[in-house]
Amino acid sequence: MSISGTAAIAGIGATEFSKESGRSELQLAAEACIDALKDAGLTPADVDGLVTFTADASTEIAVARELGVPGLSFFSRVDYGGGAACGTVAHAAMAIATGLAETVVCYRAFNERSGRRFGRAAARSEHAAGTADLEFSWHLPYGFATPAAWVAMYARRYMHEYGATSEDFGRVAVAMRRHAATNPNAWFHERPITLEDHQASRWVVEPLHLLDCCQESDGGVAIVVTSAERARDLPHPPAVIGAAAQGSGPGQMMMFSYYEGDLTTLPAMGRVGETLWRQAGLGPADVQAAILYDHFTPFVLVQLEELGFCGRGEAKDFVADGGIEVDGRLPVNPNGGQLGEAYIHGMNGIAEAVRQIRGTSVNQVPGVANVLVTAGTGVPTSGLILTRP
Amino acid sequence: MTAASPRRGDALHDRLTVLAEELTALGERPAGPCPDPVNAPMIRNWTQALGDHDARWAETAPPAMIQVWSMPGLNRDKPGTIADRILALLNESGFTGVVATNCEQTYDRYLRHGEELRSTMRFGGLTGPKRTGLGEGYFVTWHQTWYAEGERVAEMMFRVLKFRPRAAGGPPAKGRRARPAIGPDTRFFWDGLRDGELRVQRCAECGRLRHPPGPMCPECHATKREHVTVSGRGTLHSYVVHHHPPVPGFDPPFVVALVDLEEGVRMVGDLLGCPPDQVRIGMPVEAVLQKIDDDLVLPQWRPAGSAPKPPPAQGAEPAAQGAESVAQGTEPAKAAAELAALSVDLTPTFVISTALATRDFTPVHHDTALARAQGSTDIFLNILTTMGLVQRYVLERLPGAVLEGVSVRLGVPAYAGDTLTLTGRALDDRTVEVRGAVSLGDHAIATVRLKG
16 A cells, blocks of 8 residues: 555645744644635544644644644654654655544644744753753763754765855755745745855854854644545645655764764655655656755755755755756745745745645746655655645 | 064054053062061962972972962952053953963072062063964063062063954853763763773674664674773864854854764764864864863863873872982983873862962952853963962972972963863973873973072
8 A cells, every 4th residue: 555645735824934923832833723724625623633743832632622623533743853844744644544534734833933942052951861862962062052063064074075165055045035035925025145145144153154044933834634535625726645755864863863874965865755756656857846944055955966856966066057946957945945934844845835736836836746845854854745636 | 373464553553662661661660569478377278279298388488479479369459560551551452352371480599488578560561463363462571570678589470462352153152061961871981081081882792883872782782782992083074163153161163073983983072272274074183081070071172193292190190209209310311301290180179279379369260150251161270370280290290309480381271170280391400391281282381490
């Protein structure tokens, strides 16, 4: 049995993206879910499953209470930070394919700018010694304490191996900000940047400039998943889940997989890519747009290589000359991504993929039949291929 | 450091030059009083705090105590130095940083208990602007001379660098460095560091080395583990330079390194003693175990070959005080020149009690919160104590020698929680070179002159 084609995304919803939502994370989650259900033409009474991130502060039952969902047959959490994003949809699709649930809402909502900011130095209790605490213990005492720093360690080695430069990373930021500039929902609407702006922005953690780092955002996004059959009767053309996958790599850690193998690769993403192509029976030439997780620019380059869009070390050429801009070789993140639209832990990218399939994006790529979506990089991750029916 | 561009027509430089000429013209001027005669209670406080057990101090004063006699104590209206006006002008002009760079003392004779002292100061000069590792700055020098009944008994040259701090990535974060969570599978590693060993787990069945460690060998699934002590030699696999945001306990920019150990495992740590723009992937590095406090030692890294000579094994130390003292030349010439190392644990109590015993009440030597607020990692050893420890080290290693002078070039701060390791080498009968190293690098390089 394959999951391919059994489930579809029927609705997408979101709050506004801001720097200070002024309301609770639970309220953001509930608002995003209601918005998504309306978009799907469904009501909370139709919902029998909820899935979110392990990292989310609002439990499935708390969201169910706010929505007035009478009861849940399926609830699940996906771990590893932003690596969970597509995993929530994968879990929903599995539940639907196996008959555990009929309609599952996946959500992620947080005050990541006005509340706990992920960009700040991480702190963990020295008195808890679970495996994640131990992983952090090999790093935090050295002041190696921020996601930017953890990614910079890979980026420096990648530059060394392949001769990539800060400007190559900068081209990713320029592309995302170009896309965001024409997206009214993007935080950086009408604020494009140049490569010179990127180069002039201050160091955060060398070799990363400020403009290599995604924003910190408040907001929520929800995705309604139901059977492909039922989705056909709902208002919007379904975005059929052609493939869904999770993946981790050898010696995998949360952001710190430095101890085995090659720092210029993302084996977890490589595994996700192989599974997606195999499940969907497609290859890199068959997708017209990609949503690549862009919390930090260097990993967009590595993803292009891991997913087979170009060879090892060739991504710097792939992104040159507007290669990943909306009119380029492979339009990446036409919504502006997390660098330009908002950082909602990858969930806003899934919503954009759905719009590309529906043909309703503000930066619509012509003739989209298949869109690849990825989740967090450097962590155990996940991915989707969404397909026009 | 190199000379900065000529300052012709620079108004500040001109004002400084005029002021320096004025101060020089003042000549030798009386300094603040020496309130107490040379006395046993102050000497006892000093010898106890510094751990100096030389029997001669029952009759005479330790020579390195000379500056203590003229210290103003905890006195809010304390008289300054003759260089105060020039230091103030530099301060107002943005050269707000200050670091002592040199202290040279000459002892004409040892002082007897009961002697009354007075001291004078004279301005010694201004050089700059110079570009230094800390930023652009001026070196300011002054001299202090001590007299007993009109007889000169000691002199000191003191030099500071007043610098314009380079723009950093914001103020240092408050708070302390994160501490590791330690579990049953990782405790051997952290315990080893406290015992001076850098340990890597080895599978007791198949011999596979593994870092970070874990309870089951992923190769053969044995749970029986042992560890090896690794050499600490490696090469830099990758690195980052952290600028922002603030990290508690760190002063940006700082370098975090991923090291390929020669034994075949990788390890993360800070790269110390290497300016960020000189870090290169592939550079050889070596481990240095940095004592954070009594409970925590961290494995850190520095460029290979930048470390002071490792101290000899602990057993070597008492030999220096025994009958076959290295000073008596019973060893072959080359070996005889090397003095056994002395390690001093810089506990907070040590740092504070020595500061107070030297009548130095500057808060950075006893107030941790204030020291951190000023950008230091912790409270740190004062210079009067560094001078005293150099004296103690040389006289313990060369019993019977009489000190003529000590010249110290100051390096990195010696923070509480660290260990100061003194090593020395007799260049000839009258000259000893001493190096005081802490985990950050060289704290002091001293040349000690002995009377013939």
